[in-house]
Amino acid sequence: MRIKLFTALSFLLLAITSCETSSTDPDSIYDGATLVLNEGAFTGGTATIQVVTNDTVIENAFQVENGFPLGNIGQHMIKADSLIVVTLNNGGLVRGIGASSLLSQWSTEVSSPRYVAYSGESILVSTWGSNFIKVLDPFTGSILDSIDVYGLSEAVHIDYPVAYIALNGGFSNDHRVAIVDLVTKTVDTVTVGDKPNSFVQINGDLYVLCEGYQDWNTAANSTPASLWKIDTNTGSSLEAVNAGSNTIHASALRTDGTHLYFLNNTYNGAVVSMEPSSSDWPTVDLTASVGYSLDVINDTLYLHNAKDFASSGVIYICDKQGNTLDSMSTGLIPRQILK
């Protein structure tokens, strides 16, 4: 009888303890949720983080949680351990946000920040505000270092301990990639096509998509988009393929691990794909020409359509052949999706 009573009490205690445990450490709605970064209106708009779960959509989750808006023009968003890091280029801010709570942890002023990457120890921020990329402490957001990369910087890719920084000239033109040793802080540059905008790495090769320069005053001075390959072992660069026409300006290079995907136009682009070894510029559109940005996650294409840039956007979810599987309404000017 005593044993039964003891057993019963033990179970009761266990049950109570279990209840207490679950009530004090509930799963956050944001854990495992899909996050969409919307740029927001250029003039007088705020970027938004839209949270999508199986049964819930929170359109402006950051503001809901924090009581103030995210900032003007959301540019890039990454996960860095327990943080979401977002750059707000017109707002001149980099925000560190708790991934489970979406509560702002820190914000750091960086002039015209563009893209971020996480090295495991620090956060690199590219910028159009100066030739110096910023190195941030992921815990406090404080600027630990500034590294001169000799140009205005765009996309960032880290293959630790080396960081590759696309130098695109901001509103002007550039055609280099800075190669930064994050340990020694030494910097070298290699030449690529005009205005490099995105990277993917497949094995030992780093592919760089260059959108080409657009001269709106003298069209003949424009240059075509091109794809370049950088050998990560030697640091040498080589043009893999060229669009041929100086009216083609591509963006948003992504990969599923075997193929390359990108948009064949910087506005209203269609998704095209190619094998890395191909020497032909892809000419077959996989999707309609509606893309402003592109993500490839788990063999699925996420095509961001900003519509008229003054209405809510939509993300088309497509298979790798470009067939639309589903779509998702977004905020103003969807730019990126994180899952």
Place this chain on the structure above:
Amino acid sequence: MSALGQVLQRTMKRLLVLIVHLTSIGMQAQSSDTLLTTTISESLLRLEEMRTTVDSLVLLQSNAAEYLLKDSRFQLRQYAPGSVATFNLGGANSSQSRVLWDGIDISSMASGTLDLSIVPGILLQSSSVVDGSNAGSFGSNGMAGGLALNWTASGKKEFSTLIGLTSIGGLSFGVLNGGHFSKVNYRSFLQVQESSNSYPYSLGNQDYTMNGMGFNDITFMQQYNGVYKRAHWKSDIWYTQGEKKNSGSILTAGAPSLLQDKALRAKYSWQKRSHKISAFIGHEWQAYTDTLNAINLTDTNTYRQYTLQYNYRTKATKNIVEVGHVSAGGTSRDAVLLNVTARHETKLNDSWDMLARGAFWQGKLYGAGQFIWSSKNNKFPIQWSTGSFYRLPTMNELYWNPGGNLELAPERSYGSKVSALYRQKDLKISLTTDQLVFNNLIQWTPLSGGIWGPVNLERAYTSSSTLLLQRVKGKVNNEVSATHQYSRVLVSSNASSLGKQLIYRPSYQIVHTIDGQLWKGRLQLRSHAMGKRHTLRDNANAGILNPEFWMDLAYSYSFLSGQVQMTGRVHNLTNTNKTFIPYYPMPGRHYTINIKLNSKK
């Protein structure tokens, strides 16, 4: 806001005459100087603004954008006080309503608009606001609504010094001088003003102070007029120069941009009996510097307009031929065009008028016209008009590099409007309702290659109704100006805009003004209510500007036999969070003192 006063053209007997006189702004703070007006006579039925004592003084020291907030038909878009101001009138957009100076269309054919923040209030008459579809007969390129600017040197001797101070860092100083010599009347106006626009605002639970939205400008106007051998002549000069900073919205990094502009306008007119000839020269220069941290981008644009207008009137007709040579130069466009407009208005009989308008622009001809029916009941006049007008593509839309579209069709309106006036003793009521369909609406939209360009994208419907109610009883003036708007996009290549409300059109605006004697001065309370506005084309919740209600209180007092007139104002008495553009908060409660010193009476 409201238009008050009273004008009313009873029947459309003939085409009425333009501009007669402007009453000088009285120096005494009595109601006797409150309702004096001019007579811009068009064959459109409408009620004049009721100009209170406070309005009469404020008018001299404010710009047109600030002053016209008293009229519910007027919808302002502005970042901060004194910043660039564009407007909508009765459902139209800012390029569809024109601004005329003494009958000459001075809205830029390059941008399509005129910045009202650099139009001095002194150019506003009590009948300056023309609303609705029948205002398409107004000017050479309008589709709906417009502003008629004018001022006149009456020959009355005057010399006034104007001083203004605001609690948000504003200071203004002006001189108004008038008189006559021989048979020549003259009047001149000089004003300089600046403001740091430093005021508190809140963002969520955080409090901040607005910075980087300051401005300064100078305005000079001079008119001479007289009679020579039974002919009336008039010459005007109007010069403005300004600088406006804009640090971006409160969410941006505070890298200020700077807008610098200069505009010189000159006009000469000669009128003998039924014939009038006017010549106009306008030179505008504008530089916009965007300081994006390390990068400075400067865009410089110029606009020149040379217009010759011939006006011939008979008892039953009004005929205008206007030839304009316009050029747009600078960083992003370089073009010259000829703009020829002819207008003919005929009185068909006691009830019917007909108007025809045609234009030659960009090598093509465009036509417009309307019929106007007016009741013969003088006590309760009613007017109905129906017609179609156009808004020509601007030079920016045609020639902007990159993106200009030479294939653009003009925007086209089809509209019908009913107006009615009722007057009895001290009560005046005006009711208008206006239905418009806009076709071929031009919008800038992203094209291939990262370029934005204008295209004829949409068809939209707007319905706008305005009630103006004025009552002057004893020493108390009352006015209610209420406008309701409904709009829908009927056709669009963007499915998400279909069936949606046009952006930046409040569903309603109501302005109530009460003004009465208090001690030796006059106290005025003005209340504003504005409905929600959409700022996103799909009307998504994220772009809604919520309804706003605010009040302004003013007290005006004169002493030393009217030689000194002072007005103190409390703006936004209710300390409402006001905004015309998202994340550009306007000031909360703040204060202004205006002083007018008269050395001649």
